Every structure is written in structure tokens, then in C-alpha cells.
Amino acid sequence: MKLYHTSSMRIEKPDVLHSRDKLDFGRGFYLTSIREQAERYAERFTRRRKDAYINEYELDDNTPGFITKVFTSYDEEWLDYVTDCRKGKQNEQSYDAVSGGIANDKVFNTVDLYFAGVITKDEALGRLKFEKPNHQICILNARMIEQHLHFIKAEKV
Numbered sequence: 001m002k003l004y005h006t007s008s009m010r011i012e013k014p015d016v017l018h019s020r021d022k023l024d025f026g027r028g029f030y031l032t033s034i035r036e037q038a039e040r041y042a043e044r045f046t047r048r049r050k051d052a053y054i055n056e057y058e059l060d061d062n063t064p065g066f067i068t069k070v071f072t073s074y075d076e077e078w079l080d081y082v083t084d085c086r087k088g089k090q091n092e093q094s095y096d097a098v099s100g101g102i103a104n105d106k107v108f109n110t111v112d113l114y115f116a117g118v119i120t121k122d123e124a125l126g127r128l129k130f131e132k133p134n135h136q137i138c139i140l141n142a143r144m145i146e147q148h149l150h151f152i153k154a155e156k157v
Contacts, residue, residue: 001058001059001061002059003031003057003058003137003149004032004034004035004038004054005038005054005055005057006041006042006045006052006053007055008045008051009051009053010154011053011151012151013151014029014055014145014151015142016029016139022085022087022088023085023138024082024086024102025085025098025100025136025138025140026085026090026138026140028097028098028139028140029149030137031139032135032137033135034135037102037134037135039054039157042054042157052156053154053156053157054155054157055151056151056153056155057149057150058149058150058152059137059148059150063096063147063148066097066144068096068098069081069098069099070098070099071098071100071101071133074101074125074128074129074133078100079121079124081098083111083114086115095140096139096141096144097138097139098137098140099135099136099138100135101134101135102133102134102136107131110124110128
């Protein structure tokens with residue numbers, strides 16, 4: 001599977017150590033299968049007059065011995081998982097990678113309101129059911145990166 005990671009630099013040897021804590025799927029290396037999504041994210045760098053690179057990788061289709069959790073929609077399970085990760089309650093040993101919808105601006109606002117206790121879980125789920133998920137995959141396990149994620153190229157935007 002072809003994946004993209006946007007950064008201010010070329011990343012030939014990604015790792016999980018340089019990730020921030022308390023992100024959607026926890027601390028890991030985040031990628032997307034949607035090139036346009038990576039290009040939109042690159043605009044965040046260029047608007048701040050920083051360099052932007054779209055790094056391209058190939059993830060092996062078969063990753064024996066590694067466990068990947070896939071969320072197919074913004075449902076209660078996704079919301080609970082993202083909420084736990086943002087609270088720092090991620091259990092990094094549960095999954096080696098997590099794939100699913102990204103909390104873009106509109107989704108993030110809903111999750112934020114729920115996280116702050118302003119809206120209930122049912123209200124949040126009601127808003128999220130109309131959103132079409134983008135895609136992100138977070139590789140949480142350094143060995144999975146080393147064994148199954150292969151750098152192809154980096155393109156400066």
C-alpha cells in the first residue's frame with residue numbers, strides 16, 4: 001500500500017520517538033493513503049513559510065505477527081479510542097498500527113466539545129455520522145516500521 005507523510009523534512013528512516021503524545025491514535029508515525037490529504041497538510045507548512053516535503057512509502061500488504069486495528073467509520077468505538085489516546089490512556093501494546101478516520105477541523109471540533117464535556121457522547125456521534133472519514137494510519141511499533149515500511153522518495157512542495 002502506498003502511503004504519504006508530510007513533514008518539514010525528508011524522512012527516510014521514520015520512527016515513533018519523534019511523535020507528540022496525545023494524538024488521535026497515540027504516539028506513533030502517522031501516514032495517509034490519500035495523496036491530496038498529504039498535499040493539504042503541506043499547506044500548513046508553506047503558509048508558515050517553512051519547507052514542506054511529501055514523503056512517500058510502501059507498506060507491505062502482509063505484516064505477519066503485527067496487529068492492526070481498523071476503524072471504518074466515526075463510530076462510538078472510534079470516539080472512545082481517540083478520547084482515550086488524547087487523555088494519554090493509550091495502551092501501546094494493544095496494537096502495532098491503527099487505521100481510520102482523521103480528526104479534521106470539523107471532526108476535531110466535535111471531539112473537542114465532547115472531550116470538554118460540552119456535548120454528550122450521543123450528540124457527538126450524531127454529528128460525526130454525517131462526516132466522511134479521511135484516512136490516517138498510525139504505526140505505533142518501531143519494529144513494524146523497520147520491517148514493513150519502505151521509503152520510496154520525498155518531494156519538496
